[in-house]
Amino acid sequence: MTFELISNLVGAFFTLCIFSFLYKDNPLYQMAEQLLVGLSVGYSLVLTYHRVFIPYVYQPIMIRHQFVLIIPFLIGVLYLTRLIPKYSWLSRYPIAFSVMGVGSSFALSLHTAILVQMRQAMVPLETINLTLIFVGTLTVLLYFFFSKAHTGTYGKFVNVGKWYMMIGFGASFGLTVMARVSLLIGRIQFLVIDVMGLMK
Amino acid sequence: MKFFKRMQELDRRWIYMIIALAIIIPLVIPFDSDNLTTPPTENLYQMIDSFAGREDRAILMSFAHDASTMPELFPMEVAILRHCFERNIKVFTFSNSALGAPIIDYAINTVKDEYPHIESGVHYCNFGFKPNLFAMVIGMGDNIATTMNVDAEGRKVETLPIMRGITNYTEMNLVVEFSGSVAGGTWIVYARPKFGLNVAVGVTAVMAADQYPYLQSGQLIGMLSGLKGAAEYEKMVDIFAKNNQSFSREKLNDPSVREMIRITTQQVASFSPDEFAKFLDKYPQHQGLLEQYKVDRDGKVEINWTQIPPEHAEQLGFFAMDELQRQANHIKYAFKTARVGMNAQSVAHIVMILFIVVGNLGYFAQKLSEKK
Numbered sequence: 001m002t003f004e005l006i007s008n009l010v011g012a013f014f015t016l017c018i019f020s021f022l023y024k025d026n027p028l029y030q031m032a033e034q035l036l037v038g039l040s041v042g043y044s045l046v047l048t049y050h051r052v053f054i055p056y057v058y059q060p061i062m063i064r065h066q067f068v069l070i071i072p073f074l075i076g077v078l079y080l081t082r083l084i085p086k087y088s089w090l091s092r093y094p095i096a097f098s099v100m101g102v103g104s105s106f107a108l109s110l111h112t113a114i115l116v117q118m119r120q121a122m123v124p125l126e127t128i129n130l131t132l133i134f135v136g137t138l139t140v141l142l143y144f145f146f147s148k149a150h151t152g153t154y155g156k157f158v159n160v161g162k163w164y165m166m167i168g169f170g171a172s173f174g175l176t177v178m179a180r181v182s183l184l185i186g187r188i189q190f191l192v193i194d195v196m197g198l199m200k
Numbered sequence: 201m202k203f204f205k206r207m208q209e210l211d212r213r214w215i216y217m218i219i220a221l222a223i224i225i226p227l228v229i230p231f232d233s234d235n236l237t238t239p240p241t242e243n244l245y246q247m248i249d250s251f252a253g254r255e256d257r258a259i260l261m262s263f264a265h266d267a268s269t270m271p272e273l274f275p276m277e278v279a280i281l282r283h284c285f286e287r288n289i290k291v292f293t294f295s296n297s298a299l300g301a302p303i304i305d306y307a308i309n310t311v312k313d314e315y316p317h318i319e320s321g322v323h324y325c326n327f328g329f330k331p332n333l334f335a336m337v338i339g340m341g342d343n344i345a346t347t348m349n350v351d352a353e354g355r356k357v358e359t360l361p362i363m364r365g366i367t368n369y370t371e372m373n374l375v376v377e378f379s380g381s382v383a384g385g386t387w388i389v390y391a392r393p394k395f396g397l398n399v400a401v402g403v404t405a406v407m408a409a410d411q412y413p414y415l416q417s418g419q420l421i422g423m424l425s426g427l428k429g430a431a432e433y434e435k436m437v438d439i440f441a442k443n444n445q446s447f448s449r450e451k452l453n454d455p456s457v458r459e460m461i462r463i464t465t466q467q468v469a470s471f472s473p474d475e476f477a478k479f480l481d482k483y484p485q486h487q488g489l490l491e492q493y494k495v496d497r498d499g500k501v502e503i504n505w506t507q508i509p510p511e512h513a514e515q516l517g518f519f520a521m522d523e524l525q526r527q528a529n530h531i532k533y534a535f536k537t538a539r540v541g542m543n544a545q546s547v548a549h550i551v552m553i554l555f556i557v558v559g560n561l562g563y564f565a566q567k568l569s570e571k572k
Contacts (some may be wrong), residue, residue, distance in 0.1 A: 022213065022216050023213060026210075028419050040266075040299060043298065043299065044298040044299060047301065047329060049329070050329075050375040051298070051328070051329045051330075051530075052331045057336075057352075060344055099205075102332065105389060105390070108389045108390060108393060108394075109389050111312070112388050112389045112392075112393065112419065113392055116417050116419060117413060117417055120416060120417040129373060133416070168409065169547070171409055172406075172409045175405040175406055175408050175409055175425070175426065176406045176551075177404035178405040178426055178427070178428070178545065178549075179272065179348075179404045179406040180547055181223070181544075181548050182271050182272045182404075182405065182426055182427040182541065182545065182550070183268075183269075183272070183546075185218075185223055185227070185271060185427070185517065185541045185544050185545060185548075186222060186270060186274075186541070187271070188220070188224055188227060188274070189227060189271070189537065189540070189541065190224050190545075192224060192227055192228055193227070193533065198362020
């Protein structure tokens with residue numbers, strides 16, 4: 001048996017285990033599910049040790065004697081105190097450093113997610129698409145302005161925003177269905193083409 | 201009325217069964233269909249293609265996903281890698297997720313099987329798993345070689361031939377991030393405003409709707425959304441890159457391209473006498489063998505490559521067989537996965553729409569009978 005055949009058979013077995021949930025919950029499904037979680041964690045742990053701990057901690061400190069790196073290393077280790085309830089408060093220190101990262105990205109995020117989007121909403125209404133985007137932006141924003149009752153002409157106007165959102169949710173739902181079917185297609189392609197070799 | 205009542209009470213497992221059949225049958229019995237290309241895919245294709253043959257240009261592919269989203273994202277990655285290998289475009293790959301690293305190897309090996317002349321470190325470079333995306337994104341804006349330091353094979357990046365003419369984002373001017381969640385976020389926030397890097401994404405269909413504002417505002421230069429995006433890209437690679445041509449809208453809309461994008465097995469390589477003479481000149485040692493399988497038809501020379509037995513195929517070698525398959529416009533399965541998948545997707549959608557229509561009719565019929 002070649003390695004490829006063995007790996008395909010193992011993959012096929014666990015794929016069928018997962019699919020068996022469609023009939024009803026069963027021990028084979030649970031075994032496959034738990035194995036997936038365990039494997040992912042185990043694999044990530046080993047890879048993190050070899051690709052992160054060794055080149056970024058062990059080698060600089062032990063081989064190149066960059067002892068200053070011991071400080072961030074120890075701060076990082078404080079994350080592990082989450083496992084000891086009595087000292088779990090110490091894990092807030094590395095979290096504080098992470099939050100600093102969030103703060104540093106604030107200005108650029110503001111530029112990307114708000115300023116550029118606003119600029120693009122303030123262009124001359126030369127095409128139907130741009131007009132639709134303008135009307136949509138305005139009505140959806142007004143829909144979430146709750147200090148004024150949605151009644152009368154104003155209510156009808158903001159109701160357009162609701163329709164915009166409904167269309168958006170419909171598009172998202174359609175794309176979600178497409179994505180889920182794609183996942184099923186991927187698994188069935190694996191079973192009928194890679195494992196059973198029904199098509200070249 | 202009885203039919204609708206029975207449909208309303210149908211066990212969900214029958215529905216699963218019907219959907220499964222709607223997917224399996226088009227996969228096993230493929231049919232030729234077309235996927236109309238959309239501007240987000242075309243823009244990305246043209247941007248990548250503009251780097252063809254240039255020593256001072258490269259793209260970076262960021263594999264920010266694990267195996268759970270592979271059915272949608274993997275065909276995109278294979279299609280883009282194939283585009284790069286066909287058009288001699290330098291490509292770098294990396295992943296900030298430990299579980300994304302093996303997918304890079306899998307994608308490269310899938311494509312490399314068909315391009316034996318492609319070399320690691322010369323035509324492409326895999327940086328492998330690199331933690332701390334933020335530091336990488338900022339660092340590469342200054343110097344790629346010092347930021348990445350070593351590639352996945354442990355070689356010093358600065359010593360690799362691929363790095364000739366490549367220093368930072370000025371040269372590696374496009375990043376394509378593949379993700380099952382928020383794609384391209386870090387690149388758009390940090391690398392685009394600061395370094396002017398072009399960013400594109402390949403996302404699962406679920407996430408596509410969230411990415412459109414960035415596309416519309418020009419922060420993303422292109423986007424591949426789900427299996428459909430992958431199928432569109434595969435099609436363009438078959439029409440243009442495979443024939444070493446640049447993108448052209450006229451050609452894309454020309455009915456003659458239908459022959460190039462057939463996803464069913466294409467068996468006959470058809471040559472004009474001149475083309476066949478040139479083909480024989482390339483492989484003089486196999487002239488006898490090729491003459492054995494040729495058939496003259498309507499002034500053309502034809503060879504059915506599927507009729508060449510494995511031992512003779514092995515004798516002819518990879519390059520001669522590959523050329524025969526190219527001449528026949530045959531597409532290998534790995535390079536049409538998304539399009540075969542889209543066939544199944546179309547059939548499944550029709551079945552689902554029927555279920556929705558029947559379900560709704562049944563609901564209203566039930567309401568009507570309750571009123572009576």
